[in-house]
Amino acid sequence: MNRICHIDIDDSGLPAPTPEMEQERKVAVFDLLEENCFTLPQREGRSVPEGPYRLALAIRDRRLVVEISQETGTLVGEMHLSLGPFRQVVKDYDQICASYFDAVKRLPPSQIEAIDMARRGIHNEGARVLQERLEGKAEIDLDTARRLFTLISVLNRGA
Numbered sequence: 427m428n429r430i431c432h433i434d435i436d437d438s439g440l441p442a443p444t445p446e447m448e449q450e451r452k453v454a455v456f457d458l459l460e461e462n463c464f465t466l467p468q469r470e471g472r473s474v475p476e477g478p479y480r481l482a483l484a485i486r487d488r489r490l491v492v493e494i495s496q497e498t499g500t501l502v503g504e505m506h507l508s509l510g511p512f513r514q515v516v517k518d519y520d521q522i523c524a525s526y527f528d529a530v531k532r533l534p535p536s537q538i539e540a541i542d543m544a545r546r547g548i549h550n551e552g553a554r555v556l557q558e559r560l561e562g563k564a565e566i567d568l569d570t571a572r573r574l575f576t577l578i579s580v581l582n583r584g585a
Contacts, residue, residue, distance in 0.1 A: 428465040430458060430570070431478035431497050435577060440485075446527050447580050454576035463567040466494070466503065475502035485509070485581050494564075507559050509582060515552045516579045522548050552579065 433455055437443070443451065464481075466474050475496055482493040490507040509516075522545045529538045553571035556578065560566060566574065 427477040428463060429478045430462050430464045430481055432480040433458060433577070434480070434482040435581065436482060436484035437581060440581070443580060443583075446523070447583060450523070450576055451580045454573045454580075458570065458573040458577075462570040462573070463565075464570060465565040467562065467565060469562075475500075483577055483581060490578060490581070505560070505563050511555055511559060512552065512578060512582065515548060515555055516582045519545070519548045519552055519575075519579050520583055549575065 435451070435455075464477070464479055466477075466479075468474050478497050479502075480495040480497060480499065482491075482495070484491045484493075488509055490505075490509055490512075492505040492507070493501060494503040494505070495501050522541065526538070526541045526545050529541050533541075549572055550568070552575035553568055556571045556575050557566060557568075
């Protein structure tokens with residue numbers, strides 16, 4: 427019950443993603459729905475709305491907006507997170523992803539592997555930032571944070 431069962435991404439008003447970004451997003455959504463851990467903590471003595479949860483991600487007024495609903499569609503909460511803490515890590519991730527996509531086309535496997543290791547390190551940093559930003563609002567494991575960070579970075583690149 428402590429999981430995400432559906433995810434919507436509102437990219438209206440944003441430029442169309444590149445084919446690489448779109449593929450990255452599709453993989454992240456697929457992997458996220460296959461396996462994730464998402465828990466809402468008890469707050470102010472109120473009972474925790476039961477999951478599984480539907481998430482809707484959007485960027486509005488330079489903030490990440492995460493709407494949380496129950497599987498039935500009943501809205502149970504909304505989080506607004508500043509994109510400021512994500513700015514540098516998204517920029518770094520975007521640059522390393524561009525290097526990786528370029529390397530795959532023309533470099534030997536050993537060099538691709540080195541770039542991929544750096545990409546994973548930056549990806550983990552983005553996941554850590556997301557976990558920190560969600561502290562007290564939602565609890566997610568590292569793999570869920572990594573996949574959500576991918577979606578945030580794709581949204582942020584278009585914003």
